Amino acid sequence: MDGITKWNAREGVWQMHAKKLKCWKCNWEGALAMKYECPVCGNSLEVVYDYEEVNKENLEKALSGCSGLWSFTELLPVRNPEHIISLNEGATPLYRSSEEFECQVYWKDETRNPTLSFKDRPNSVGISVAKEFGFQNVSIASTGNGGASLSAYAAKGKMQCHICIPESTPQGKVVQAEYHGAELVLCKGDYSDSYQYNKQQSEKNKWANMTSTYLNPYTMEGDKTIAYELFIQLGRKVPEWVVVPLGAGAMLTGIYKGFVELKRLGFCSELPKMIGVQAEGCAPIVDAWLNKQDEVQHWDKCRTIAGAIADPLKGYEKDGTRTLHCIYESKGAAVKVSDKEIMYWVKQLAERDGLFVEPASASAVAAIAQLLKERVIKEDETAIGIITAHGLKDSEELEKYIEHAREDG
Amino acid sequence: MDGITKWNAREGVWQMHAKKLKCWKCNWEGALAMKYECPVCGNSLEVVYDYEEVNKENLEKALSGCSGLWSFTELLPVRNPEHIISLNEGATPLYRSSEEFECQVYWKDETRNPTLSFKDRPNSVGISVAKEFGFQNVSIASTGNGGASLSAYAAKGKMQCHICIPESTPQGKVVQAEYHGAELVLCKGDYSDSYQYNKQQSEKNKWANMTSTYLNPYTMEGDKTIAYELFIQLGRKVPEWVVVPLGAGAMLTGIYKGFVELKRLGFCSELPKMIGVQAEGCAPIVDAWLNKQDEVQHWDKCRTIAGAIADPLKGYEKDGTRTLHCIYESKGAAVKVSDKEIMYWVKQLAERDGLFVEPASASAVAAIAQLLKERVIKEDETAIGIITAHGLKDSEELEKYIEHAREDG
Known part of the structure; x- marks a missing residue:
């Protein structure tokens, strides 16, 4: 079904x-x-x-x-x-x-x-693996699509989602993530700045990082x-x-x-x-x-x-x-x-x-x-x-x- | 495929x-x-x-x-x-x-x-019937979703699409129809006003009217x-x-x-x-x-x-x-x-x-x-x-x- x-x-x-x-x-x-x-x-x-x-x-x-x-x-x-x-x-x-x-x-x-x-493809696999490894928190640095996607999967999987996106991200992508209950951080600068900030936060807080550059294998x-x-x-x-x-x-x-x-x-x-x-x-x-x-x-x-x-x-x-x-x-x-x-x-x-x-x-x-x-x-x-x-x-x-x-x- | x-x-x-x-x-x-x-x-x-x-x-x-x-x-x-x-x-x-x-x-x-x-369901059937009857023009009065949908089908079927929507229709629905090349009329008033205007125009111009109240059977x-x-x-x-x-x-x-x-x-x-x-x-x-x-x-x-x-x-x-x-x-x-x-x-x-x-x-x-x-x-x-x-x-x-x-x- x-x-x-x-x-x-x-x-x-x-x-x-x-x-x-x-x-x-x-x-x-x-x-x-x-x-x-x-x-x-x-x-x-x-x-x-x-x-x-x-x-x-x-x-x-x-x-x-x-x-x-x-x-x-x-x-x-x-x-x-x-x-x-x-x-x-x-x-x-x-x-x-x-x-x-x-x-x-x-x-x-x-x-x-x-x-x-x-992005739903990498995120569905990534978050399922995170669940299998016992994580309850997932994170992602995104230009918008990746974050909107991961937040929906986290909602479905009853997990907490943390997203870093550039300030300039279109509202449509932001609003999706907000409705799915993700924690959103709007980062100054470009995507690379979001990437670095999310990496630090994820290491510190032991979140499974789903960032779909190549970071998450x-x-x-x-x-x-x-x-x-x-x-x-x-x-x-x-x-x-x-x-x-x-x-x-x-x-x-x-x-x-x-x-x-x-x-x-x-x-x-x-x-x-x-x-x-x-x-x-x-x-x-x-x-x-x-x-x-x-x-x-x-x-x-x-x-x-x-x-x-x-x-x-x-x-x-x-x-x-x-x-x-x-x-x-x-x-x-x-x-x-x-x-x-x-x-x-x-x-x-x-x-x-x-x-x-x-x-x-x-x-x-x-x-x-x-x-x-x-x-x-x-x-x-x-x-x-x-x-x-x-x-x-x-x-x-x-x-x-x-x-x-x-x-x- | x-x-x-x-x-x-x-x-x-x-x-x-x-x-x-x-x-x-x-x-x-x-x-x-x-x-x-x-x-x-x-x-x-x-x-x-x-x-x-x-x-x-x-x-x-x-x-x-x-x-x-x-x-x-x-x-x-x-x-x-x-x-x-x-x-x-x-x-x-x-x-x-x-x-x-x-x-x-x-x-x-x-x-x-x-x-x-x-709306893609009624429109796919409606526009296919219109094509079978030899129409090249289709029209619809819509609160937005119907128009965005019909315009995409008309593009795919190489037909001309005419849409009447209330002025207050959300931009997201309008922009879809515009990109698909539809002719858009923003009508003063509510949906019923759009309905009437589109009905008149469709009769006058002999367009197949797809309006999905019950107008189109x-x-x-x-x-x-x-x-x-x-x-x-x-x-x-x-x-x-x-x-x-x-x-x-x-x-x-x-x-x-x-x-x-x-x-x-x-x-x-x-x-x-x-x-x-x-x-x-x-x-x-x-x-x-x-x-x-x-x-x-x-x-x-x-x-x-x-x-x-x-x-x-x-x-x-x-x-x-x-x-x-x-x-x-x-x-x-x-x-x-x-x-x-x-x-x-x-x-x-x-x-x-x-x-x-x-x-x-x-x-x-x-x-x-x-x-x-x-x-x-x-x-x-x-x-x-x-x-x-x-x-x-x-x-x-x-x-x-x-x-x-x-x-x-």
Whole structure:
């Protein structure tokens, strides 16, 4: 009936195959725990599974229909179903674009998640793991969507939620979190300042930190389920390109991890090329890629209409570096787009596809248009744009913009 | 993949079983057409099917899983699949309430529709019928949600959309419609004034009028699919009570029609009792019910936080009367609730269930609490509250309210 009920309908209780945490950079390994960085080199961590143990029959069943995030329990890091906190996330639609592009373009419509953004995936997994580890308090630094989402899950799971967001966060995202009963701190400065403040507070108070840069190693396990769903929805095919709007980029790396797992388990033989997109006014990862650098530098002053991806990475530049390396590994690309292009595609998606999205989402569409022009994406290929969040999440900005357009005639 | 693709996957092309229009009041019958009232008595119409012809095997298949509105084509009034305009509406979750009520309470979460309200159901069916009849222009008078929804469907179907809404409509709903490229007229006065203006304009310009009071006889066919889904999600059971926030009340009558059809086709032997809910500040139907009247009188000055159900029925009181008679027929009840109760339950739903809803939605919850107290709903019974639209649809009102609460300490 709801996520939990659907899950309970499966026979028996599963065996969890998540076995340890590993540093993405130096390969340090350690036990599963609420741990945020490698004790050796300070880089971020990832969850490692014993893939030999995965019950392929169960996974095959999950891959034969699209029935939500928690249908993929074979590859999720929760042991006890009673710890799952779900609001029926995932199983979002995949649409063929109404715009005539020269290649096959699809939108993965993450606006259809319970709190209207893709953040429900990482948060549902992250908070369930926190519950399993015995935490009663969760926290997050967010540009708004992540906080609105986590506060809803905390309410559902009867846990306390603490959120740090930049002062400039749109009211729509703030009001959601307030109604869900979260404790909100509006931080001066940009997202990086919120990130640091929340990190300190979480350490001091022993809250499980869900911040979905790469800080929390479990949240990416939610992001990766987008890969499983794309594989199902494309009729068991791997797309040539997956185009992802980037803050720090954990969603990009998560989706790639999902495909790598499918390949490792023998479900496919190809991997997609990952394209990361940022706004011109805040593009630290794209600039590093364009300059063929090995490491990402932080950005100084963010100026973009796409607030949800305005992450300057100040103090955690290494998270950008991890995304950069995932793009390199997948033989992908990084693209920056202007606010003007972004708003052009917001309007196009609304007028042609009936999709009303926040500016950050349209950056993926702008990138596809740009890469087709540059012949990076070829005619016979398939490209997926991840539509990250609903337009009503940032309706103030969208209202301002359309008022300007009206005044200009 | 999307609604259409899912549909196409069904073998062959179906035979439409919708046969004629019928006046709900005087039983006049006529051919299927874009017709808005009975030529004999001026009352509203409904779609009649040849139930003998319905392929029960197909319907059985549709009733064995919850895969969206257009899986119920056996009982929908569209002949040619190419005319279907879909954004993946329906298949919304049913949640057991986290609040401990004395009976079994579930929320049917219509916020999970593509434009975040239940209106996507009537509009998807209505606009598809309009396309089948050859219209290129659709129109609607709306308190906001209906217009935002229709504009998205018109964009997807490459049709032109004309919307009349009261000046006081929340910006969030206006901005959605603007982005989707609809022509918007902000009307002075209340919803009834918008209704009349749109009716005149639609007649003059020969637009298909989708106004979801009872004006358009096809839109209710979308509402009724909620009944089919409840039947599936409750494990093939009919709930004792279905609780519906009322404007004119077409959704209530639609849901009841869905259950009547299931009974007629032998899928169930019971029918639910329908409860209509209005805000104290605009309660024409509830007052008629409380006074055991046979006809509804219009309301003079609407004053409620629940704008989405503030319909004074001025000039189309007979639509309220139709709803009243459906409540009588089902042996249901009508309840009015205060803005204070409404906002209490908005907060409770957010804090306990992780659901962020607009005020009108919470009126259903307030009504259930009230009827349990009055022992109308009994301990061993099941009650469904229809959660009609997402909180971000009316975030201005919700912000104002929470700011007041903050100031009051």
